[in-house]
Amino acid sequence: MPVSSPTPLRVAVLADSDTRWKWGALTARRIAPESTVHGYLLWGRATPTERQLAEIGADADELREVSAADFLADLGKRAHGAADEAFDVLVLACVGGTIQAMLHGLARAWRTAERRPVVVTGYVGVVYEKLPDGLLLRHGADLVLANSRYDARRFRAVYEGVRADSGAVTECALPFLDGRAYDPGPARRGERPFRVVFAVQPSVPATRKDRAYLLDRAMEHARRFPDREVVLKLRSKPSEHTTHIEELPYQRLLERAKDEQPPNFRLAYGNMGEVLDETDLLVTVSSTAALESLHRSVPTAVLSDLGIREQLGNHYFIGSGCFASWDELDAGYLPEPESEWLADQGIATSHEHAFATARGRLAGLLDQRRQSGLLPLAPYYTVRTAPGYLPGVLARHGLDVKGEPKAGHQESGPDQAGMRAASRRLLRRTARGAYRAGVQRVAPLIRRWGQL
Incomplete structure (x- = not known):
């Protein structure tokens, strides 16, 4: 049921990486159509670059970079200020620890506000590890x-198993499962080459040996099928970070193998949806791109070459019918997905249907907000339930156990401008560059020295 309001809803989205921004912004559009979206990018190692933001295809009416202190100060000010400045909905699209810290910080910032926003959170893709940890860190949001x-x-x-309220859990779908259905006609008619896209991931697999193996097999597939086009779909450039740290970018591995690169093998960046428009076979270890391709009925292969293991995340696809090895793909095998598994994953379902429940729940919460106000945020983790864990989670964002800024923690304020703001942005970019260089170049070298 669509959310009804005399004026467009004002939705804020806080995100800490490119993929989480994509999920948060698109989720805001799905659950609150016709809303205005105000984006906050949390500064950190994975803050997206302008190129990454342009590639994502998720826009905002306003977008700016903030610290955790900036964000909490601004949201607190808006909730107590003029009605036309307040947000109706807040989408937290961050890592679990950040979400927990923001929930506690916002509970403190809104403790005297009459009309706080409805708080929404979730996951950017498939949830294949750390399920209890991540879920309990998200507990306390309204949805x-x-x-x-x-x-x-x-x-x-999980919630019911620890005596936590599970009423906030709301079924929907990944908001970026979209795009036109697969049409094999152009490749069959020779209008373009049969295109195989290998969607790589920043952190899976982790070792140089395994990543070099997958790169070699992709290039070997191109050699075996000179009439095909094999595309290595990359998430980021070596100077950029995504949700996960990439210590061994495929681009650097390819530099060493450039003399072996077949002419029908190439790299690609860009929006995954646009790449899928002309894909005839999607190959991956465990990327969420597999769900996007399955949603469009594109033949999809989840690689079993390195095993089916929790460490790789491909165990999530057990029962999907999509597992295949490069040897099988070289022999012409195309996996056929299991319809029951697809239905259980919410794949091939229209957005109107998939988000109907979430829109209805949001509408009810907004009515409650207008009539009597929402209850205070109440996360599961408190100093009583997790006294040895919660303080550390909050401290990483400069908060004490009451959700208040710790003594000595500097809040820059949301309205900083001019030379000071420009200097801060330059410092952030420099710090990110130094961090990425350390992760991608220095750390692997030190590990190799340690193995001598």
């Missing part, structure tokens, strides 16, 4: 979105 029927069952089971 915890589950991207499928399967996830909704698991989320409720």
Whole structure:
């Protein structure tokens, strides 16, 4: 049921990486159509660059970079200020620890506000590890979105298993499952080459040996099929970070193998949806791109070459019918997905249907907000339930156990401008560059020295 309001809803989205910004901004558009979206990019190692933001294809009416202190100060000010400045909905699209810190910080900032926003959170993709940890860090939001029927069952089971309220869990779908259905006609008619896209991931697999193996197999597939085009779909450039740290970019591995690169093998960046428009076979280890391709009925292969292991995340696809090795793909095998598995994952479902429940729940919460106000945020983790864990989570964002800024923690304020703001942006870019250089160049070298 669509959200009804005399004026467009004002939705704020806080994100800490490119993929989480994509999820948060698109989720805001799905659950609150016709809303205005105000984006906050949390500064850190994975703050997206302008190129990454342009590639994502998720826009905002306003977008700026902030610290945690900036964000909490601004949201607190808006909730107590003029009605036309207040937000109706807040989407927290961050890592679990950041979400928990923001929930506690916002609970403190809004403790005397009459009309706080509805708080929404969830996961950017498939949830294949650290399920209890991540879920309990998200507890306290008004809506915890589950991207499928399967996830909704698991989320409720975790909350109920620790005597936490599971009422916030709301089934929907990944907001970027979109695009036109696969058409094999152009490749069959020879209008373009049959295109195989290998969607790589920043952190899976982790070792140089395994990543070099996958790169070699992709190039070997191109050699075996000179009439095909094999595309290595990259998430980021070596100077950029995504949600996960990439210590061994495929671009650097390819530099060493450039003399072996076949002419029908190439690299690609860009929006995944646009790449899928002309893809005939999507190959990956465990990327969420597999769900996007399955949603469009593109033949999809989840590689089993390195095993089916929790460490790789490909165990999530057990039952999908999509597992295949490069040897099998070289022999012409195309996996056929299992329809029951697809349905349980919320794949091939229209957005109107998939987000109907979330829109209805949001509408009810907004009515409650207008009539009597929402209850205070109440995360599961408190100094009583997790006295040895919560303080550390909050301290990483400069908060004490009451959600207040710690003594000596500098709040820059949301309205900083001029030379001071420009200097801060330059310092942030320099710090990010130094961090990325350390992760991608220095750290691997030190590890190799340690193995001598």
